[in-house]
Amino acid sequence: NAGVTQTPKFQVLKTGQSMTLQCAQDMNxxxxxxYRQDPGMGLRLIYYSASEGTTDKGEVPNGYNxxxxxxxxxxxxxxxxxxxxxxxxxxxxxxxxxxxxxxxxGPGTRLTVL
Amino acid sequence: QQQVKQSPQSLIVQKGGIxxxxxxxxxxxxDYFPWYQQFPGKGPALLIAIRPxxxxxxxxxxxxxxxxxAKQFSLHIMDSQPGDSATYFCAAGRAGNNRKLIWGLGxxxxxxx
Numbered sequence: 001n002a003g004v005t006q007t008p009k010f011q012v013l014k015t016g017q018s019m020t021l022q023c024a025q026d027m028n029x030x031x032x033x034x035y036r037q038d039p040g041m042g043l044r045l046i047y048y049s050a051s052e053g054t055t056d057k058g059e060v061p062n063g064y065n066x067x068x069x070x071x072x073x074x075x076x077x078x079x080x081x082x083x084x085x086x087x088x089x090x091x092x093x094x095x096x097x098x099x100x101x102x103x104x105x106g107p108g109t110r111l112t113v114l
Numbered sequence: 115q116q117q118v119k120q121s122p123q124s125l126i127v128q129k130g131g132i133x134x135x136x137x138x139x140x141x142x143x144x145d146y147f148p149w150y151q152q153f154p155g156k157g158p159a160l161l162i163a164i165r166p167x168x169x170x171x172x173x174x175x176x177x178x179x180x181x182x183x184a185k186q187f188s189l190h191i192m193d194s195q196p197g198d199s200a201t202y203f204c205a206a207g208r209a210g211n212n213r214k215l216i217w218g219l220g221x222x223x224x225x226x227x
Contacts, residue, residue, distance in 0.1 A: 004157075033214075040123075041219065043203065043217045090157050090158070101207070103160070105158050105159065108156075
């Protein structure tokens with residue numbers, strides 16, 4: 001099992017450009033999450049999806065959109081990137097058949113917006 | 115806003131010493147308290163977790179102590195090793211509640227050889 005995979009690993013954008021961060025999990029988890037991590041700020045939840053077909057805002061949703069494409073995939077889109085969105089983005093998933101609470105994280109996408 | 119307050123922000127410990135990181139939460143409805151470990155360039159990974167029906171949970175050199183009345187929990191790393199050098203995050207949430215977690219800001223631990 002690959003666990004949680006994220007693409008791309010690194011990305012540099014110019015202000016105003018758009019891009020989509022991809023995330024996929026192969027653990028049959030129901031819930032998926034997008035976080036951003038900034039120095040001294042911990043992990044901040046951007047959006048989450050409790051189950052296929054549902055999405056909800058987290059702590060810092062402004063400037064982002066998400067799509068839960070199917071049970072495996074959860075994408076994060078920046079429509080018009082801003083320097084304040086320079087961050088490391090983590091996707092996570094949880095809640096398999098055993099109903100576990102553990103969140104499994106991907107390796108992250110390091111995004112720089114110039 | 116619900117918060118989880120984590121301290122200290124950074125910690126330096128000698129090899130073989132005890133590392134202690136503390137967290138405090140506000141919402142008495144929380145019933146799941148995990149600790150995550152993150153190495154540079156990697157995503158966080160679950161280290162150990164506790165539920166409020168027990169006051170302590172131990173896994174190897176890692177122990178969570180939980181004080182329900184004080185709404186506090188802590189991570190103790192016994193016999194700290196240089197390989198334990200990482201950032202540690204505490205979190206809190208309601209088990210099964212869409213499995214959202216409220217995260218502490220993290221503690222950067224350095225274990226000197």
